[in-house]
Amino acid sequence: MKSNIIIIGAGAAGLMAARELGKAGKKVIILEARDRIGGRIFPLDEKEFGYPAQGGAEFAHGEAHITKALAKEAGMTLILTQGDMWNSRDGEVTVNSEPIPNQDELHKKLRELKSDLPIAEFLEKYFSEEKYARLRNSIIRMVEGYDAGDVNRISTFTLREEWLGGGEWLQYRIKEGYGAMLKFLERECRKNGVEIQLNAIVKEVEAKDDIIVVRTADGDIFEAEKVVVTVPVPVISGINFIPAIPEKMEAASKIGFGNVIKLLIRFKNRWWVNALGKDFSEMDFIFSGEEVRTWWTQYPDLVPVLTGWIPGPRAEKYKNSSDKDILELALDSLSNVFKVDREFVRKEIVASKIVNWPADPYAKGAYSYSTTESEEGYEELRKPAGNKIFFAGEALYAGKDTATVEGALASGLETARKILKHD
Ligand SMILES: Cc1cc2nc3c(=O)[nH]c(=O)nc-3n(C[C@H](O)[C@H](O)[C@H](O)COP(=O)(O)OP(=O)(O)OC[C@H]3O[C@@H](n4cnc5c(N)ncnc54)[C@H](O)[C@@H]3O)c2cc1C
Known part of the structure; x- marks a missing residue:
């Protein structure tokens, strides 16, 4: 299956990037390993807990401009x-x-x-x-x-x-929970023609001269001009990149990841x-x-x-x-x-x-934190490999909101705009 852009991961960063790219007319497909969207935003059974309980992110911290704007757009209430x-x-x-x-x-x-x-x-x-x-x-x-x-x-x-x-x-x-906010983003993505494949565990990303080939654990093959990798930093090394990108792997290891x-x-x-x-x-x-x-x-x-x-x-x-x-x-x-x-x-x-x-x-x-070596890691991972493989996600936002949903949304948006600008 061929598209302009493959996004690996349907968390906050992946969905935000996909919406932006879809709106700009790009043919986008998201490959998500889990049987659900959201990643580290994980809504639990509302009937069981009596409110929109969250197994992952729950709070919006500080100014969180993008989160607040998205909540408003989705008609949600901040408490x-x-x-x-x-x-x-x-x-x-x-x-x-x-x-x-x-x-x-x-x-x-x-x-x-x-x-x-x-x-x-x-x-x-x-x-x-x-x-x-x-x-x-x-x-x-x-x-x-x-x-x-x-x-x-x-x-x-x-x-x-x-x-x-x-x-x-x-x-x-968010009164309705972060899960509802990502459901809104998912609907927005689909409205803009984005395709989302669940249970698609990406195992390999091969950069050929004019195309990127992405292979999943089930043996499915997808092709695109560009790929955005939004998996959490410790998960990056589980994907086999051809040719190898040791500088990106080393960069990822310099970023701390808390439990x-x-x-x-x-x-x-x-x-x-x-x-x-x-x-x-x-x-x-x-x-x-x-x-x-x-x-x-x-x-x-x-x-x-x-x-x-x-x-x-x-x-x-x-x-x-x-x-x-x-x-x-x-x-x-x-x-x-x-x-x-x-x-x-x-x-x-x-x-x-x-x-x-x-x-x-x-x-x-759970989420990233900065070590004394992280600056070099961030800098390297924010640069695309061969101008074709981009990295995004909460850890890679250049502002002060790394580790948060705000950071993930901002990083997704930033990456999509970078791709569109250099297109
Ligand atoms: C317990 C907990 C509490 C938190 N609390 C807060 C909070 O209160 N406020 C806040 O702002 N933030 C909080 N966070 C952090 C916040 O959840 C994250 O920063 C944010 O959701 C990350 O989004 P992301 O898109 O960068 O990554 P993710 O949400 O992790 O998305 C990446 C996606 O990639 C998928 N993936 C992984 N490997 C593959 C593969 N090989 N192939 C295909 N897909 C793959 C994953 O399944 C996932 O869906 C919390 C996190 C945790 C775990």
């Missing part, structure tokens, strides 16, 4: 998350009270930093004394929890930009609301040192669901664990944090879903 933030530390549970200890000193050292190094080395170099133990702990929790990154690889320059670079820290949810196991549990009741003699009725997030680090509600929606988050190296540790064992970890975490009997919590469960992203062969993790 600001604004409940209470709780912390459970050493058996003590407090609300909205966790400024980073020694924050001024930390900011000063960050501002003075002249050359980049991993955050673990930065802490070792400037904050190794015992009196900074809480600071170190806070930073490690934040980096592992939010960026899902490995503290021994993640770039301090990037974290400095994230923490001190200004910009909006507000966080929103997350996300758990959703629906209960009979919001049993945690009056736990510990406190008022958790407006709880948004609760952070702890448990293996399931973070839990959050859908507040202001009062649906009796808690979402758990096993981030960073911990997710790697449980990558091969069964869902049953991960659910046991969840019960440990909830009973320790809220001081309730784990068997009571178990009996409250109505439905649960464990989404083990590091074990997913088409994601191999």
